Amino acid sequence: MSEQATSSEAPGRAAASAQEESLYAVRQKVYVRAVSGMFAKWRWALVWFTQLLFYGLCWIPWNGRQAVLFHLVERKFYIFGWVFWPQDVFFLAILLIISAYGLFFFTAIAGRLWCGYACPQTVYTEIFMWIEQKIEGDRNKRMKLDKSDMSGRKVRVKGLKYAAWIALSLWTGFTFVGYFTPIRELVGSALTLTFGPWELFWILFYSSFTYLMAGVMREQVCKYMCPYARFQGVMFDPDTLVITYDEERGEPRGARKKGADPRALGKGDCVDCGICVQVCPTGIDIRDGLQYECIGCAACIDACDQVMEKMSYPKGLIRYSTENAVRKHWGMKEIIAHVMRPRTLIYGAILGVVTLAFVWGLATRSPLRVDIIRDRASLAREVADGYIENAYRLQVMNMTELPRRFALTLEGIVGLRMAGPETIEIGPATTEAVTIQVQIPYGTVEPGSHGIYLVVQALDDAEVRVREHTTFIMPR
């Protein structure tokens, strides 16, 4: 931290007088002071991790195509070796359930971990603020710059910042669209400036969204726009780890000389420097207790620990703790012992079962899918040699990325035969419609409807086999 912790600046936000005509409520612009420390390191680690994934994954090739591609035009989702079709919507639904329960589970244990470290809103705000800090300088310099009159330097500095933000936003929008349209084709269109109108539109749309959310709206997104922020409180209980100010230890707060004994002065450990407020991205004072605006980013913990260190007080005046732990003076051991409780066990059990179901479903997913429907044009017709013929339309879906040959056989009535080819070839990741004719001598079975089975068997793999039921109609 480059700024000095001074007690004259308290309370933190009062110095910032710039008020914005804001979108939701009258908003005092939050000038977030940069923070360093263990939790900031964690957040940056996750910024790197998620963004390397996001900006990088779309460039990885796989089997001569993009490894991760949600190809909307082909209506196929490619994820490394897997190809998902609209028929696989089951997996998407399960994945959403897993995400929801994962969120519930982690929220019940340690509050808004997602919000504080991994949410795109947090991550992009962090990156945008880093750019701002690099170009405009630290918190005091930024406030001074905003208050200063228009000058050549101000235009230059602000312009540079906006340009950097726009460049990053455009790259983000481009990457985003690159997950839905092959990104290498997009590069081609970018180089020749021949984007499709809608591709260009969505790139610009997502770019402006990134810019607006991370550059302008920031904490307002979490406070007013995020649905999760509104209901996350219901997952909390007195044993949930949240960012807590130890009121008993801190109060009464107040400035003091370094080295003075707070107890002799009748004071608590809080020196009221206001830095915890200055570093807060949502501009709240954690000392007022748990608030729905708190996104659990732990910036105030890092900041306060540094002040405590300077004052030679023990760290942890602001720390991750639980309501019960603070009230009953529990140590780490008791907090950990209370992680296992009905709420977390239920969330955890559901999460475990659904995850297992997902993995099992994925592992046993058949790479072949067959749909058989009777030809609606005719029920049955007589053909040569006294045979009766029924016609069917067959949809065969080869879900692998290799062409495959399949043998078609009939079961259910002895004497069934197929007119036409008994093997078919289906291209890689392709659906093909085939018409087949099934014949049997007249009078072999009673007139009426009879259940029969069509077996589709891959020639190269005995495991890949589908047996579909349909009916054969014998006329009178």
Next chain:
Amino acid sequence: MKKLIEVLWPSFLVAGVAEMLFFTVIDPQELYFFGEPVQVSEIATYSIGFFAFWLICAASSLTTLFFQRGSEEINHPERFHES
């Protein structure tokens, strides 16, 4: 401005969900527009679909907002010029 966002933002979220559900189940090539098969590209269909959903959802949000006015606000609109 606040009211505009109150209409546009929730409808945006719901339109996103509706778009996903709708186009997971329905192939854009199977759509008919006034009896004619849809001629535009898939990306255009998805995009127009999204905006159509957004528009419908926004209409619903707008109606909610409209009916939310209390009797005070209807009887004495001059007191509610702010916000």
